Amino acid sequence: MIAKEARQTLALQRFAEANPQLLEEVRELDAREQAQQIEWAFEDAAQELGLEPWEYALQLIAESPEQLQAMRLETHREVAEALGMVWEEYCQFNEIDPQ
Numbered sequence: 001m002i003a004k005e006a007r008q009t010l011a012l013q014r015f016a017e018a019n020p021q022l023l024e025e026v027r028e029l030d031a032r033e034q035a036q037q038i039e040w041a042f043e044d045a046a047q048e049l050g051l052e053p054w055e056y057a058l059q060l061i062a063e064s065p066e067q068l069q070a071m072r073l074e075t076h077r078e079v080a081e082a083l084g085m086v087w088e089e090y091c092q093f094n095e096i097d098p099q
Helices: 004-017 020-026 031-048 053-061 065-083 087-093
Strands: none
Touching: 004 020, 004 031, 004 053, 020 031, 031 053, 053 065, 065 087
């Protein structure tokens, strides 16, 4: 599985590669501005799909439906822990199948 630290970077890279017109539009900008524009376009694309950016990132990097599901559950577990919620309670509240 892809390391958590590398997921966002890889997702943005795959998003940019899949959108050559975007790369052309930002070509003249410095590297920092290019990265910012790509990230904003990525977030807009996620919103248009009705997804949170983190979930769109997982969709772009997952190598299989099973891996996507495992990464989603891992992320939800982290959120539940951060909120101090019991996992089963969190799943019920968010209508998540914990399997």
